[in-house]
Amino acid sequence: MRLVSRVLASVALTALATSALAQTAAQTTAPAPAPVSELIARVDIPYEEFTLPNGLRVLVHTDRKAPVVGVSVWYDVGSKHEPKGKTGFAHLFEHLMFNGSENAPGDYFEPLRTLGATDLNGTTNSDRTNYFETVPTAGLERVLFLESDRMGYLLGAVTQENLDNQRGVVQNEKRQGDNQPYGLFRYKLTEGLFPAGHPYHHSTIGSMADLQAASLEDVKTWFRSYYGPNNAIVALAGDIDVPTAKRLMAKYFGAIPRGPESVAPPAPVPTLPAPVRETMQDRVATTRIYRLWAVPGLRDPETANLDVAARVLGGLSSSRLDNILVRKERLAVGVAAFSQALTQVGFFGVQMDVRPGVDVAQAEARLDAVIADFLRTGPTADEVQRVATTAIAGRLAGLEAVGGGGGKAGTLASGALFADDPLYFKKQLARLAAATPAAVKASANKWLSRPVYALKIEPGKREAYQEATPATAGGAKVAAAAQATTAARAEAAPTPAAAQGPAKIDRGALPAIGEVRDIRFPKVERTRLSNGIELVYARQAAAPTTQASISFDAGIVADPAAKLGIAGFTMAVVDEGTTTLDSIALAEAQERLGARIGSGNDADRSGLSLFVPSPNLAAAVALLGDVVRNPAFGASEIERVRGQRMAQIAAELNDPGAIAARTLPPLLYAEGSSYRKLAAGSGDLSTVKAATRDDLVAFHRAWIRPDKAKIFVVSDRRLAEVQAAFEAALGDWRAQGPAGTKAIESKPLAGGERIVLVDRPDSPQSIIAGGQLTDLDPKAELLPVLTANEVLGSGFLSRINMDLREAKGWSYGARGGYSRFEGAVPYVINAPVQADKTGPALASLREQVAGFLSTQGVTDVEFRRTIDGETRELAGNFETSGKVLSAMEGNDLFGRPDDYYDGIAQKYRALTAAQLDAAARATIDPKGFVWVVVGDASKVRSQLDSLGLPVEVISAAPTGAPVAAQ
Structure with a gap:
């Protein structure tokens, strides 16, 4: 690839x-080059499968290269299942399922951090919701307990407080995406291609109005309707065998009753009655042009041909669009083509960023001419072959990991869910390899000769942002009027018939974690x-x-x-x-x-x-x-x-x-x-x-x-x-002429704690970035101070993130960490927060930092969780070649021995909470931060003025140099 x-x-x-x-x-x-057939033969995931009596499908792949198991749980529910008025429900519920279950209350990340989970996350798209983590083999029983408990025994832990909090988090995730240049394109894509009422018409993130209208009973009904074991697939890949998997899956998942069957809504591939051209303005530097079509979904035989067409047209480094529009004619600074196959439909897109100074109409016309020429001539045999080779190479890279979003477990589960074939990825690669120029040309003409949705995003003032109402922004209680609206919508378009959840039971304590062997790097x-x-x-x-x-x-x-x-x-x-x-x-x-x-x-x-x-x-x-x-x-x-x-x-x-x-x-x-x-x-x-x-x-x-x-x-x-x-x-390369020299200096700039506000009008979110230069030696042993920061700023469970995200719902994620350069170690906090909470969020950050560095140091619980997590996650951290390569380079840059990680577990265990406190307090000055805030000054200046710190307002000049605002 x-x-x-x-x-x-x-x-x-x-x-x-x-x-x-x-x-x-x-x-x-x-x-x-090795023939494509030889490469395909190397791309394989041998597996066995069984199904529990309650309908839960289990896939098992054994890979003993490391003492870890990738666990991937996929549910047959996505945003396409959401009725009118409930957009964003699937994604919102994905968040709620991380807030604990009846027999494992509290944040889901807490017990997983202790057992050393890596590649831990959950995602939602139009077709499915999935959860995945890679865990030490000795912690597998614990993670299966947790996954089964939220599958079968969740609702007693879903409270109004949790709902309000995660609603705020999701709204800030939406703001964070929307705040980016071109961030509103994702709505145009689906709304432009699929008519109102089509299951793929709305975005997965949903609308602010629907998110704020979600009631507690709405989300509980949603869970009962879709999250039964018969609508799920569990894939286990790694240091696991089938007999063990059968025993553990029956033990933890076997008692969960079946739920209603998930039914895919009708979702035909629409054709626009006539070409559609739209223009929108955004805070962007470059005009971007799109050409978009709805196309068939994943299981359609023509999908492989369309994938080849997209790669030849704008996916390969040597694609037609790159060669003509970027390299030769220099009408564009960037181009791309993509064919995204969802389960029931897909979309084919071509994208061009027009080079500044080029006439946009001329560039558009040339883009259309290149597409038309491709439809007329089709790809060459060499282009098709190069597509197959790069695709197979990319798959080889992805399958090195047993877990994560694209590793072996997830690949098996996705094939089983979407195509009823865990090895469907091999069929896809075989179809790519078997594609012919004539077949690709025929499929491209069949689908891309239909009316196009043409979108242009040009520099200008963005339209007014559709915010959440003050009643619910940031996780406040749901208004009664919104509840009534939701009830009315639900009556008009009810969710599938919901089964009653199982009665609350006591499943006992979390399973113990066995001995986790120290790794050998x-x-x-x-x-x-x-x-x-x-x-x-x-x-x-x-x-x-x-x-x-x-x-x-x-x-x-x-x-x-x-x-x-x-x-x-x-x-x-x-x-x-x-x-x-x-x-x-x-x-x-x-x-x-x-x-x-x-x-x-x-x-x-x-x-x-x-x-x-x-x-x-x-x-x-x-x-x-x-x-x-x-x-x-x-x-x-x-x-x-x-x-x-x-x-x-x-x-x-x-x-x-x-x-x-x-x-x-x-x-x-x-x-x-x-x-x-x-x-x-x-x-x-x-x-x-x-x-x-x-x-x-x-x-x-x-x-x-x-x-x-x-x-x-x-x-x-x-x-x-x-x-x-x-x-x-x-080996025979020789240097010519004198070598460059560099003298690394990193003197701090004095000035005291203050705020610099960079005015960015119409921003629904503010970026808070606080920094200070520490006196740490980058080549010294920094393990104590880095470990202390796991409690303060690094990772999901850090105080900074738990406060702004999980407690207050003002941010999708906040962190603080050391940037370890060869000659300097600054400490930087980064927190995107909703605009109306900018001042309070900055006050909270200062409070968290000051408390941690004075009287509220590392607790016993935080210490044990951190040390256990850091030592147990080592095997997962170095599972892939890319991670090993990065560690080798880091060891070399900072003067550490090549076997540094062989002894790091013992170094962690030798630390004490008092050492962590002392290391942090000797390094970070709570009054030493310079705070940069990037946001709408008209909305946030008064909030910042109330903090008692000097506030300077600047704007960014065209050259990027800060300029004082008038």
């Missing part, structure tokens, strides 16, 4: 691959290429994939002080063509291998990354080597990326979170401090506009060079084969 024969661990063979991929004069050929080995580049390697054999990164000692701090953004600009162009492969050929070469080469730039490092199915390792590393060593920095690519970077910077100046991130650094760091450069975000607009090819070449020569490089690799292949591939690609 290959090889005919397996790649040999041979330097000579890899060198031949390098030569061929670089298109040199050598008369050899690179190893051919994968063995890390170090070697060097012949030119001295160090290669840091770990073997993970669970998936036939390789992930690698080449990290360079550069980053944002390496930007010249007068040219902020050069590092990011350089890294954005470096993988856009080599001296022998232009950007299109380079993209196509990756797609044929199922490889992904990416570039990045953060505070302290610049780098390139690689993912590839391991059968294609040698060829992909050769390609990566060409990118690193021989970037073309072609004039056309520089100009294209320049336009994209400038559009990205303009977008940041309209995004509330990015505005806060740009505003805070100059308030924390003194003039001359290295990390003050972070205020430029993706770059200074004038720098990016004026940058020359010589600037990029100079940065590459000074910083992207072998003496500043370190290679990190996690692979199922042995070190010898990995080293041979990188030796062939990079």
Whole structure:
């Protein structure tokens, strides 16, 4: 997202691959990509299935690579089941099911944190609601108790207080999404394609009016109607076998009675009677154009053809839209095409962000012409093949995890629920592989020649936001009038007949957690290429994939002080063509291998990354080597990326979170401090506009060079084969000219506690970002202070989040944490809150921080929960190659030994609550914060004035520099 024969661990063979991929004069050929059939054979999840007498379907996959089990529970209920007047109910109930059940009262996250759950969440869409967590094998019984208790014994714990609170949380989740640029598109998408009354017409998040009108009896009836075991699927994947699963599932789920059967509402694929064109305005920097059609759902045979069509048109890196509109004609700074298959219907979309300065009408016409040409000619055989290869590679990556949203358990459950086939994903991949150009062309013409819904979102003033009424905003009690309205709507469009829930029973105490073994982090080995580049390697054999990164000692701090953004600009162009492969050929070469080469730039490092199915390792590393060593920095690519970077910077100046991130650094760091450069975000607009090819070449020569490089690799292949591939690609690379140097300084800016309000009119939510620079040494052992912050600011159960989200319902989520840079450790709090609670929310944050750092330190319960959770979650934390790779890089950056995580459990157990309190109090000053608030000054200024702190109001200038408001 290959090889005919397996790649040999041979330097000579890899060198031949390098030569061929670089298109040199050598008369050899690179190893051919592995055939699609071989890759599909590697994508498998062997499973067994059984059904309990109450109708609960159970799927079991055994994977002993780690002592963890992925648990995934899927219910056949989504927003398509919601009648008029009850939009958002499925999602609202997803939240309520995290608030405890009759035999496990209290927050659901509490007992799961103690047992060390990872990848823990719940989601809702049009078709289903699911819950998932990955837990240590020793904690499986506890999680099955919890999941079964909320399936069968929930309603006694659903109170008006819980409903009011979670209503406020969901409303703030809605505000948070709506507050983003283009955030209102999700409503236009469904409302524009599906007529009123169609099950897919409304969004999953629902309307403010329906959410505030939900009564306690409404939501209880909703639960009784849909959450019975016969409407659910439980998938268990990992360190589990079928006999154990049968015993535990019967023990915990067997007594739950059946409920009403969920019935899918009629949902035909609609066709618009005529083309529809709409224009809306939003606080955006770039005009965005959409072309949208309703298409068949997941089970329709034509869905695979439409998926291929979308990827060829705008999904591949070398897609038609990318090549024509972005690379060649530069009418757009970004394009995409997507085919989203829901269970009963789907939608096909094309999206274009018009390059600023381009005539929008001209760009629209050209977009339509490219779509029309695709419908006329169809895809080529090579394009279809590249789609299949990248799709299979992407699936290989996703199936490394046993749990989470897209791992093995969830994949089995989704296939069973949507298609009555747990291995339906294999059929989907097989259909992609079997697609022909003629079949794809026929399906595309059949569905995309119908009337189109055309939407244009252009810069301008957004229409007035539809807020919740004051009676219920933030979790207040439901008004009597709203209750009456709900009753009337329910009478007009009742939910399915509801069964009576089981009588309250005492199921006993939560099951004990068995012994959780301390993990052994994968063995890390170090070697060097012949030119001295160090290669840091770990073997993970669970998936036939390789992930690698080449990290360079550069980053944002390496930007010249007068040219902020050069590092990011350089890294954005470096993988856009080599001296022998232009950007299109380079993209196509990756797609044929199922490889992904990416570039990045953060505070302290610049780098390139690689993912590839391991059968294609040698060829992909050769390609990566060409990118690193021989970037073309072609004039056309520089100009294209320049336009994209400038559009990205303009977008940041309209995004509330990015505005806060740009505003805070100059308030924390003194003039001359290295990390003050972070205020430029993706770059200074004038720098990016004026940058020359010589600037990029100079940065590459000074910083992207072998003496500043370190290679990190996690692979199922042995070190010898990995080293041979990188030796062939990079072993003879030599640095040219003097190396860049950077002096990292991070002096704090004095000024005292104060508030800087960035005025962003018409914001339904405010972003509160508070920061201070600590005196911590980034390379010291920070375990005590980081562990203390688990109680204050990190994670769901932190005091900051539990106060603003779970107690008050003013935020969808709030956190505080340490940003650990190579030369500085700032502490930053981030809290998006509803606009009318901005002042009280900031007051609550200050109160929580001050209390924790004075008289209200870590409690015994918090201490035990944190230590148990941190030690027990280690196996889940390092289950996948990507997580291991990230840990290896972090250990190296901060000077920790490669086996650091082997002994971390013992370090946790040696801590005391008093140590945590002392560490936090020695680090954070409750009066040392600078608070940045991004919101509507006309609504929040008076709230902030009441806090007794100095308040400065600024606005963001077009360049991003703060300007004092008049």
